[in-house]
Amino acid sequence: MKTILISAFVVVTATAAFSENQVATLRGKAPLAETYTAPTFPKVDNSDVRQVRNYPEQPPVIPHKIDGYQIDTKFNKCLDCHSRTAIEVSQAPMVSITHFMDRDSQFLASVSPRRYFCTQCHVPQAEGQPLLENTFVDVDQVLDYIKSNEGGGQ
Amino acid sequence: MRRLLSRMWWLLSKPATHLSLGFLTLGGFIMGVIFWGGFNTALELTNTEEFCTGCHEMRDNVFVELQSTVHYSNASGVRATCPDCHVPHAWSSKIARKMAASKEVYGKIFGTISTREKFEAKRLDLAQHEWARFEANDSLECRNCHSSESMDVTLQSKRASEAHERFLLTGEKTCISCHKGIAHELPDMSGAQEDHAQNSAVLQSYLKELEN
Numbered sequence: 001m002k003t004i005l006i007s008a009f010v011v012v013t014a015t016a017a018f019s020e021n022q023v024a025t026l027r028g029k030a031p032l033a034e035t036y037t038a039p040t041f042p043k044v045d046n047s048d049v050r051q052v053r054n055y056p057e058q059p060p061v062i063p064h065k066i067d068g069y070q071i072d073t074k075f076n077k078c079l080d081c082h083s084r085t086a087i088e089v090s091q092a093p094m095v096s097i098t099h100f101m102d103r104d105s106q107f108l109a110s111v112s113p114r115r116y117f118c119t120q121c122h123v124p125q126a127e128g129q130p131l132l133e134n135t136f137v138d139v140d141q142v143l144d145y146i147k148s149n150e151g152g153g154q
Numbered sequence: 155m156r157r158l159l160s161r162m163w164w165l166l167s168k169p170a171t172h173l174s175l176g177f178l179t180l181g182g183f184i185m186g187v188i189f190w191g192g193f194n195t196a197l198e199l200t201n202t203e204e205f206c207t208g209c210h211e212m213r214d215n216v217f218v219e220l221q222s223t224v225h226y227s228n229a230s231g232v233r234a235t236c237p238d239c240h241v242p243h244a245w246s247s248k249i250a251r252k253m254a255a256s257k258e259v260y261g262k263i264f265g266t267i268s269t270r271e272k273f274e275a276k277r278l279d280l281a282q283h284e285w286a287r288f289e290a291n292d293s294l295e296c297r298n299c300h301s302s303e304s305m306d307v308t309l310q311s312k313r314a315s316e317a318h319e320r321f322l323l324t325g326e327k328t329c330i331s332c333h334k335g336i337a338h339e340l341p342d343m344s345g346a347q348e349d350h351a352q353n354s355a356v357l358q359s360y361l362k363e364l365e366n
Contacts, residue, residue, distance in 0.1 A: 046311045047311075047312070048313045064313055065311075068222075068223055068224065070335055070339060070340055073337075073344040073346075073361070074339070074340055075335065075340040113356060113357045113360035113361070114360065116357060
């Protein structure tokens, strides 16, 4: 009985200590019973300026608004500008040719069905505040770090 | 029948003997006002959203789709109703469109698009008619609200201002050329969009494969 009590005490204090370090969720610190005023929608970047990829295989982010874009089996609004044949008029970047490849690495005449739903990977960017600080380090910085460490070791 | 007609003609061609000229002209004028007003009131009644969405074909298909678009719900609260875009505002063109719409009455009676499936099957056809109408009148119904003279491209986003300067202000294209499907969902465009995942049949069989 005593051991159970002690272990229960330990669990309770541990969770209390742990919860203090937790980040605020989207709900903020509002108690469950109270209604929390939701923050306003952050503005979506519509600058049309292409952004650097954080790593080579990152799907490029969309530098413009895509509100109301229809992407379904009937129609794909993105391809109105980004398709192979449309870019001369639109001057938008063309869908990468890797998107024409099926899973057996065979190139098709147009965008492969598995790569057809653009917003599965490509997303617009909003000017929101991140809940957690991002500690991501670019590969170039990693290489620089390794190089400088190797240099220091020799 | 023939006798009745000739009697009617005799009656109409005979000068009025008991009625004064003042009564006839004034009476004609007043009746004219009543008939004309009644006609226009009835016409305007068919030019409302309530009238259009009175049938399930419009209410359950295109009207539902409109509601999530910027032409129904937006920051400023100004919105377009069905006739704002689908019926010309000038009287003569309006009458012409209303006469053409008698085919829609036929469609309603015979249930041409009475189910969702029938509507989807006919959708491309219907949409193409409307696009052709907009192309022919230089997107008049768009320009009733969005005039290119009042459009300050410097206030637009880079993408929008570039496109409008290149295509709209030069007159190379008209609104509908680029802005299709802004108020309703687009029909199956596999025939009209070249890079449409080969064709949507391939896409659909692929999606079915994924489900299994």
